[in-house]
Amino acid sequence: MKDSRVVVIGGGMVGAALGYGLAREGIETLMLDEGDQGLRAARGNFGLLWVQGKGADFPAYARWTLESCRLWPDFAAELIELTGIDVHFRQRGGIHYCLDEPELEAYRLELAQQAAVSGTDFEYQFLNARQLARLEPHIDANIPGACYSPNDGHVNPLFLLRALHAGFLARGGHYRPRHHVLSIETAQDGFVLHTDQGPIRAEQLVLAAGLDNCRLAPMVGLSQPLTPQRGQLLITERLPRLLNYPSIYLRQTGEGSIQIGDSSEQVGLDDGNTPAVMAQLARRAISLLPALRHRRIVRGWGALRVMSPDGYPVYEQSRTPGPRVHAFSSHSGVTLAAAHALTLAPMLLEPALSPELDAFTPQRFKD
Numbered sequence: 001m002k003d004s005r006v007v008v009i010g011g012g013m014v015g016a017a018l019g020y021g022l023a024r025e026g027i028e029t030l031m032l033d034e035g036d037q038g039l040r041a042a043r044g045n046f047g048l049l050w051v052q053g054k055g056a057d058f059p060a061y062a063r064w065t066l067e068s069c070r071l072w073p074d075f076a077a078e079l080i081e082l083t084g085i086d087v088h089f090r091q092r093g094g095i096h097y098c099l100d101e102p103e104l105e106a107y108r109l110e111l112a113q114q115a116a117v118s119g120t121d122f123e124y125q126f127l128n129a130r131q132l133a134r135l136e137p138h139i140d141a142n143i144p145g146a147c148y149s150p151n152d153g154h155v156n157p158l159f160l161l162r163a164l165h166a167g168f169l170a171r172g173g174h175y176r177p178r179h180h181v182l183s184i185e186t187a188q189d190g191f192v193l194h195t196d197q198g199p200i201r202a203e204q205l206v207l208a209a210g211l212d213n214c215r216l217a218p219m220v221g222l223s224q225p226l227t228p229q230r231g232q233l234l235i236t237e238r239l240p241r242l243l244n245y246p247s248i249y250l251r252q253t254g255e256g257s258i259q260i261g262d263s264s265e266q267v268g269l270d271d272g273n274t275p276a277v278m279a280q281l282a283r284r285a286i287s288l289l290p291a292l293r294h295r296r297i298v299r300g301w302g303a304l305r306v307m308s309p310d311g312y313p314v315y316e317q318s319r320t321p322g323p324r325v326h327a328f329s330s331h332s333g334v335t336l337a338a339a340h341a342l343t344l345a346p347m348l349l350e351p352a353l354s355p356e357l358d359a360f361t362p363q364r365f366k367d
């Protein structure tokens with residue numbers, strides 16, 4: 001049984017970003033992952049780097065999201081330079097469409113509140129019909145309201161996952177797929193991870209196993225209350241340029257296809273897709289972007305979001321003496337990838353996480 005300094009369990013969006021950040025600090029890091037059949041939100045998501053509408057009622061999250069989007073330009077440049085993988089990072093802003101008047105009014109209040117807790121770096125502007133038509137000439141002119149924020153952007157999430165893994169290896173990290181961690185034992189000087197390929201010893205442990213954090217955390221005295229939330233997505237054939245900016249419902253990829261999203265369902269661990277939800281997504285997409293009528297959908301899929309009870313990240317560190325363990329679970333792992341890699345990972349080498357992250361402990365669900 002070989003010792004590893006730090007073992008990260010999970011090679012999805014959170015684990016790969018943290019693993020990359022640790023290897024970048026020169027730390028000997030081993031990342032254990034499941035095989036292709038494992039649940040992996042990182043493989044099924046929408047690819048937004050999204051700030052507007054995030055954290056109005058959770059100031060620490062509003063600031064953390066903004067911080068990550070501020071880091072993203074340099075992060076994307078670093079990944080391409082190191083790995084040669086272009087993650088299709090675009091940060092020219094994003095647009096949120098309000099589909100009826102009550103939603104528009106509620107969104108105005110929400111963004112005012114978000115701005116109040118975010119500081120001056122968060123910018124947004126509600127658009128009238130003329131302004132919207134100038135930015136997005138193909139969007140239906142009868143949309144009740146829209147809001148632009150220059151802080152938003154998008155990437156190709158599959159290229160991002162690949163770049164994080166390639167960057168991790170390039171910086172000396174070790175990756176073992178098809179190593180499902182079954183259980184964890186705490187020893188005096190570290191941990192023994194029982195995997196389906198045999199035991200592995202770790203001096204320090206990072207749980208980043210997505211939904212499985214819920215099962216693994218209690219084995220090391222932590223708590224990660226999580227539930228799966230299914231989202232379904234569609235993608236069209238490649239089309240000429242129809243959209244200049246991403247939104248939570250539609251974005252045009254670097255290759256030209258239009259990705260269509262945003263559904264949410266509570267269906268346990270079923271990551272399939274259904275005709276009813278796909279039809280709903282397609283109808284809403286056509287109402288926003290009429291040019292999509294009669295265009296072909298080439299693929300549709302479901303994936304499970306990693307959701308905490310309030311939807312915000314759950315970051316946790318061991319508080320008792322003994323070997324160190326952290327656990328990180330988060331929705332919006334694409335948006336937060338830059339902060340996870342460049343800001344959070346170096347903190348794992350410090351005696352404690354920064355107090356700015358105290359708001360994310362699971363203690364908040366007990367208070």
Ligand SMILES: Cc1cc2nc3c(=O)[nH]c(=O)nc-3n(C[C@H](O)[C@H](O)[C@H](O)COP(=O)(O)OP(=O)(O)OC[C@H]3O[C@@H](n4cnc5c(N)ncnc54)[C@H](O)[C@@H]3O)c2cc1C
Nearest residue numbers: 010012013014038041042046048181210231332333334335
């Ligand atoms: C439909 C949908 C749309 C989304 N859209 C966006 C978006 O636009 N922008 C955004 O920022 N975020 C988005 N997300 C969220 C984002 O994908 C997640 O926040 C992110 O993938 C979570 O990363 P994770 O590493 O915690 O979990 P995952 O990505 O699920 O990865 C978990 C990894 O751990 C491995 N694993 C699990 N258990 C074990 C074990 N016991 N042993 C070894 N390995 C294990 C799994 O195989 C997997 O590789 C979306 C998610 C969904 C589902």
